[in-house]
Amino acid sequence: MPLVTLEVPDEGIALVTLNRPERLNTMTADMLQEARDVFTTVAADPFIKVMILTGAGRGFCAGGDLAEGPGGAVTGNLTGEAAADKLREFMETSMILHSMPAVTIAAVNGACAGAGLSWACAADLRFASVKARFNTAFLDAGLSGDFGGTWTLPRIIGAGRAREKYLLSEPFDAAEALRIGLVSEAVSADELMPTVMAKAKRLTQAAPLALQLIKQNLVDGEYSTFSEALHVEAKRHSFCAESKDAAEAATAFMDKRPAVFSGR
Template sequence: MSEPELVQLRVQDGVAAVTLNRPERLNSMTADLLEQATRALETVAADPSIRAVVLTGAGRAFCAGGDLSRGAGGGVTDGVDPESRAGLLRRFMETSKLLHEMPAVTIAAINGACAGAGLSWACACDLRYASAKAKFNVAFLNAGLSGDFGGTWTLPRIIGYGRAREKYLVSEPFDAAEAERIGLVSRVFDADRLLPEVFGIAGKIATAAPLAVSRIKQNLVDSEFADFGRSLDLEARRHTECVESDDGREAARAFVEKRVPQFTGR
């Protein structure tokens, strides 16, 4: 019997669509879904032809976090000896690191319910866009949990430490308009326009100079740890690489000749 496709991966024109496919349970996380998500994200992270990744959910939800109908934490580590449970969870949490650090630009298309570890996944992405119908909640406290998948690291860097503390410690739901107001998402679209708009953005990124896109992302990731002087050093080195690349020269020629550049990734 074939394995249910709980995470769908489709690639076209340099854009990967990763769709969580458990709509009957609001795409909530199980061990099987996390195994498939890990494989899908490892695949796209290792493929240099993929320039942008869109993460979304099937049906009316993005991801509601762990499936609490299976017990605390969604039963993700059930059947594993106590000494190994944190290690297994940490392996699954590598998905957030992949979303945050892979060379491709990652985009969360938040089409509905986005809570708990699902919100952590969205926060790990480079960009976030929401449907007007989307609903958000950190939700861990309500489930008697402290939080996982990197949300306590990413959310404060997106909306500020004060607001992040409130979202975690008060744990009240909020809508798409509030998410846009506090800067959690960049834009809110009508539900039927979300995916066309997001894939349009992903397509633009996929046709931009690949070396420049990857170096911009590297600079932004490194800036989270490096001091200002180190960031300047990294910017200077990577900017020079782009100036001296075939794509850098092609971009300059295309600008002068008033035509669309043809990038090769070199």
């Protein structure tokens, strides 16, 4: 049975499901390798515009499976630099989620803790079930944190709140996640996937060039100066302005009709 499944429920949408429901989709080395392979496949597919990440059963991902050992023992018997190098290979999943051309959405259906929270934070957008529960949880496990959460969380909820979540390591619910801006919406469990699918379909109907370059601007902006960002924005904006999609958008606006984009 695959530990990470990939479906295409609608044109341009990839649905990736973490599939260890009996363990709240906690991470093992095998799951992480499958996740990296699946994420890489989605990232390389030019026809996928949106990737949704969710969990089977009651959990999204509760981090490493501590029943396997410290941190989930995802690096096996390796120690020192070898263990760090192996972990970094697995942590590339967060970079793929964060920077792939497709828009990534975390549909947080339940327990979301540790590296599972880091994965959710690496996504572009997050929506939660009201049943979802969150925690950085690393301190409780005697760990300092991995999969990029200490980099992404401050950028989402602010440095002060991120320090609070990491240093106090207190669980919080979906209402708190919504209040602090971690998630965009908190909806009933039955409405989570329909809500996320509706958002995904809306994104697939957007101008493909503009959608991809907006995401690229946001990713590049995390590493560039303001001046560099202005330069890149100008180039990409001008490129889009000369596209057939921009002309179609202007014509559709004047004709008071929905635009039909071709990705050119």
